Amino acid sequence: MMSFGVTLGNLELRSPLIAAAGTVGSVHDYADVDAFRLYGAAVAKSVSHEPWPGRPAPRMAPVGTGMLNSIGIQNPGIDGWRSDMPNLSTLPVPVWGSAVGADPAEFALVAKGLAATGVEAVEVNLSCPNLEEGTMFALNPAASAAVVGAVRAATDLPIGAKLSPNSEDIVEVAKAVHEAGADFVVLTNTVWGLGIDLETRRPKISGIVGGYSGPPVKPIALRCVWEVAAALPVPIVGCGGIRTGEDVIEFLLAGASAVELGSIHFAEPRAGKRILREVDEWCRERGIDSLVELTGAAHG
Numbered sequence: 001m002m003s004f005g006v007t008l009g010n011l012e013l014r015s016p017l018i019a020a021a022g023t024v025g026s027v028h029d030y031a032d033v034d035a036f037r038l039y040g041a042a043v044a045k046s047v048s049h050e051p052w053p054g055r056p057a058p059r060m061a062p063v064g065t066g067m068l069n070s071i072g073i074q075n076p077g078i079d080g081w082r083s084d085m086p087n088l089s090t091l092p093v094p095v096w097g098s099a100v101g102a103d104p105a106e107f108a109l110v111a112k113g114l115a116a117t118g119v120e121a122v123e124v125n126l127s128c129p130n131l132e133e134g135t136m137f138a139l140n141p142a143a144s145a146a147v148v149g150a151v152r153a154a155t156d157l158p159i160g161a162k163l164s165p166n167s168e169d170i171v172e173v174a175k176a177v178h179e180a181g182a183d184f185v186v187l188t189n190t191v192w193g194l195g196i197d198l199e200t201r202r203p204k205i206s207g208i209v210g211g212y213s214g215p216p217v218k219p220i221a222l223r224c225v226w227e228v229a230a231a232l233p234v235p236i237v238g239c240g241g242i243r244t245g246e247d248v249i250e251f252l253l254a255g256a257s258a259v260e261l262g263s264i265h266f267a268e269p270r271a272g273k274r275i276l277r278e279v280d281e282w283c284r285e286r287g288i289d290s291l292v293e294l295t296g297a298a299h300g
């Protein structure tokens with residue numbers, strides 16, 4: 001059998017598949033999904049310092065062949081998160097935490113709390129609103145770097161900065177967070193989108209504009225991976241619309257070292273098992289016995 005192991009900065013992952021934040025609850029909710037044993041890691045839903053109530057319903061809606069959500073990062077706050085979490089070593093997959101906050105200091109507090117729980121790495125979810133500017137941190141390279149710098153000072157754990165495809169220049173943001181201490185970048189979070197209900201004549205979700213995800217966003221995320229891989233030496237996790245083994249290979253070829261599976265979990269919780277089998281078949285047919293050689297190969 002071929003080796004599925006990949007390297008992401010200093011992290012060794014047993015497989016290139018990672019469960020994306022917000023799509024597998026706090027991971028332990030899904031601990032009996034046997035496919036998780038095949039994942040390199042699973043990211044728990046984003047958590048803030050204090051509890052966030054999230055937005056009122058409706059918060060999710062199918063739109064075209066993708067889905068729109070504006071959950072508003074509902075979460076119990078870091079203390080509630082920690083008391084709810086079982087001992088992470090009892091789970092079948094390494095768990096990463098995902099931090100959100102209104103300012104850099106809050107991100108740093110959350111990262112400390114996550115580290116104390118024993119997570120393997122911390123993702124910094126920069127797609128949440130910056131208290132000072134009202135827009136998401138990820139749109140602004142300096143604001144993003146300030147957050148990552150604060151988290152870097154708060155923990156020695158590997159840090160992944162999760163960026164937004166809505167930013168004007170994703171390479172500038174990736175460069176800023178890498179220089180501020182991010183060990184890898186996750187490309188990307190959801191794409192801004194909108195859907196209108198023809199019967200009510202109102203937007204489909206209460207937040208009006210929401211995060212669009214699923215198969216239609218794949219080319220957008222792939223473009224972000226390509227641009228960052230072409231410009232910077234930072235390790236990349238690709239994320240957006242992945243639903244097949246061939247999608248995974250495409251992200252690796254574009255420059256990703258690993259990938260995250262998100263919305264597919266809602267339709268097919270065990271998707272990872274099938275996807276890894278498809279990756280295996282694709283590689284076998286071509287005599288490839290290690291995924292590592294595929295990363296960035298499309299750049300020539």
Ligand SMILES: Cc1cc2nc3c(=O)[nH]c(=O)nc-3n(C[C@H](O)[C@H](O)[C@H](O)COP(=O)(O)O)c2cc1C
Binds near residue numbers: 045073262
């Ligand atoms: C319902 C839902 C909740 C999400 N919650 C989070 C979250 O808490 N933190 C985060 O960083 N990303 C969150 N995301 C974004 C996903 O992790 C992923 O980046 C995005 O959906 C794109 O991947 P996909 O097309 O495979 O779903 C959420 C996505 C969905 C659909």
